[in-house]
Amino acid sequence: MATHFPxxxxxxxxxxxxxxYTHRQQDVHRRLTKLKxxxxxxxxxxxxxxxxxxxxxxxxxxxxxPLNASTAxxxxxxxxxxxxxxxxxxxQGSSRFLYKVTRNRxxxxxxxxxxxxxxLKVLTQFGVxxxxxxxxxxxxxxxxxxxxxxxxxxxxxxxxxxxLDPANQDGTATWSVLxxxxxxxxxxVFGFPVPSSLSPSPDIHYRPSLxxxxxxxxxxxxxxxxxxxxxxxHAILIRSSWGCQxxxxxxxxxxxxxxxxxxxxxxxxxxxxxxLDGDEFVAPQHC
Numbered sequence: 475m476a477t478h479f480p481x482x483x484x485x486x487x488x489x490x491x492x493x494x495y496t497h498r499q500q501d502v503h504r505r506l507t508k509l510k511x512x513x514x515x516x517x518x519x520x521x522x523x524x525x526x527x528x529x530x531x532x533x534x535x536x537x538x539x540p541l542n543a544s545t546a547x548x549x550x551x552x553x554x555x556x557x558x559x560x561x562x563x564x565x566q567g568s569s570r571f572l573y574k575v576t577r578n579r580x581x582x583x584x585x586x587x588x589x590x591x592x593x594l595k596v597l598t599q600f601g602v603x604x605x606x607x608x609x610x611x612x613x614x615x616x617x618x619x620x621x622x623x624x625x626x627x628x629x630x631x632x633x634x635x636x637x638l639d640p641a642n643q644d645g646t647a648t649w650s651v652l653x654x655x656x657x658x659x660x661x662x663v664f665g666f667p668v669p670s671s672l673s674p675s676p677d678i679h680y681r682p683s684l685x686x687x688x689x690x691x692x693x694x695x696x697x698x699x700x701x702x703x704x705x706x707x708h709a710i711l712i713r714s715s716w717g718c719q720x721x722x723x724x725x726x727x728x729x730x731x732x733x734x735x736x737x738x739x740x741x742x743x744x745x746x747x748x749x750l751d752g753d754e755f756v757a758p759q760h761c
Contacts, residue, residue: 479674480716484542484587485665485690488740490641494591495634497651497743497760502636505745509658509757517657517759522697522711523555524725531559532696533566535724537717539612542587546572547715548663548692549593550602553630555661555696556749567602567628570610571619575600583616590663590692590740594635601627632748638662638741645734648741652710652733653698654759655743661713662695666728666738676721677703680729682737693728695741702727710738 495502525531532554538547546569557565576588576596603626608619638655639648655662669685672678679685693712702709709727718724732738 480668480672480691480714480720481540482538482542482544482715483668483689483691484538484544484585485692485740486545486587486589487665487690488589488591490637490639491591492641494640495636496640497636497638497655497758499636502634502745505634505747505750506757509750509755511757517653519700520698521656523656523659523661524696524711524713531555532713533564534718535713536569536610536715537719538569538610538715541573541612541615542585542689543569543573543615544692544715545588545590545593545663545665546570546576548694548713549590549597551694551713551715552661552663552744553597553602555694556744556746559659560749560751560754565628566605568605568608568610568623570615571608571623571627572596572602573615574617574619585615587690590665590742594663594742594744598630598633598635600624601629601631603627630746633744633746635742635744638743639664639736639739645736648736648739649708649730649733651758651760652695652741656695656698658758659755660743660745660758662741662743663692664695664738664741665690665692666732667691674720676726677709678726678728680731682731682735692740696725698730699727703729707731 550567576593603623638651667687668691671685697711700708708730
């Protein structure tokens with residue numbers, strides 16, 4: 475039974491920008507439509523991208539501790555998924571490096587948290603070194619990385635990131651897009667407000683008339699289950715950065731009501747040509 479109560483959070487909501495790449499952008503659309511097309515198939519009632527018959531696509535969820543570094547952990551979990559599923563190798567990037575360089579770009583210091591757009595931008599522009607060379611340390615989170623660490627940073631210049639909840643899109647449409655990308659094998663990073671009713675249980679409640687919000691948390695959507703909470707009450711399977719002691723070994727369920735009411739937002743996908751293995755993924759219905 476999980477007994478760990480999460481501490482850190484750190485997602486700063488970012489309003490949609492008309493300059494954002496979206497899933498309908500020509501470059502993104504062109505890459506996705508090269509994949510096997512299963513548009514006429516009904517979406518499955520449940521999706522779980524944590525593993526397949528061959529093994530797990532993720533290492534165990536890590537614990538961000540009291541720091542507000544969730545955006546770095548969520549983005550690096552997305553990279554880890556593609557590297558492990560498509561390339562067959564485990565890549566654990568330095569969340570400490572990504573969190574610090576993101577705050578540098580934002581001209582922030584201290585444990586401020588960050589937004590997902592800037593975190594993704596830093597990943598593609600600067601890359602990230604392996605965790606072993608700049609390990610996570612909650613007491614040294616504001617140290618400046620050395621030039622040596624920048625030289626070790628694995629480049630991700632070929633990665634394209636794109637928004638799935640652009641301006642003027644309602645929550646129902648966003649949920650439909652999220653479902654289609656998850657069913658096609660593509661996890662999604664996003665942020666949500668953490669309710670005061672949060673507990674060690676994997677089931678996060680949605681009680682807008684009863685709960686206050688403690689702060690924003692970034693997470694990785696790795697699946698969904700229709701009717702998880704009862705008829706018509708669907709849930710998103712999330713990978714947290716609250717460690718294996720929280721929820722179901724670090725995973726939990728977020729009611730889709732957060733998306734429908736646009737409380738969960740800032741939804742981003744990621745792709746690169748080397749990750750688009752035709753045998754691993756299919757074209758999302760919404761692309």
